[in-house]
Amino acid sequence: MIRLIFVVIFLLLYFILGLPVLGVLWLIGKRNKPAADIASLRIVQWAFKVILFLCGTKLTVIGEENVPKDQPVLYIANHQSYFDIVVSYSRCPGLTGYIAKDGLEKVPILSIWMKRLYCLFLNRQDIKEGMKTILKGIDQIKHGISMCIFPEGTRNDNPKELLPFKEGSFKLALKTGCPIIPIAMTNTPKIYEAQAPLLKKTHVVLHYGKPILPNELDADTKKHIGVYTKCVIEQMLEENEQYLETP
Incomplete structure (x- = not known):
């Protein structure tokens, strides 16, 4: 319970004090x-690291050298928890x-920060609007901004078998x-969802995998790139088990 109280207090202070910070940015x-963009990024990253610290999260990072530092990329990740965003x-x-999801665009203050960080809001029910989001x-x-998407489309309760x-x-x-x-x-999910509302x-x-370069894939793999990437991530999830230990 004490972890939850600390995180709630921190978030309240962050959003209150963050209002003048948004003005300065x-x-x-x-x-x-x-x-201003880099400052926004680092401020939010600092806040997320504080939250992980308050939650008592031990983070093991594998393959970070696979992430290019000199060009934008598309991050494709599995999705099990609200904390996936905080961690990644x-x-x-x-x-x-x-x-x-487009519902977050209606959340006061949070949506302002998200827009500052180039987040986009996807309407899953309207194909036309969804395509506009993808085009953005x-x-x-x-224009040099990396994007991250959870292609399962929703949170998945199965830790090893991904949704299509x-x-x-x-x-x-x-x-x-x-x-x-x-x-x-x-x-x-063990940070919060497994025993909600406690932390x-x-x-x-x-775990970051090796870059997949679309232009170097053969035609068939490129046509089914979602299936290909899903298999890669499932293999990575199996490999992750060897790094787990009691924190």
């Missing part, structure tokens, strides 16, 4: 947008927008040629 952005975003080396993501990658990947998610890479970085996260000290593994 807006002013900085008028003169130097890249500086805290390690992004550069500007990265996440594709989130493609444009952002072309939505092939449309991969248009972000297929239309830009950017590398796909597969991400396999293990144990994130539990947990050992989490964040």
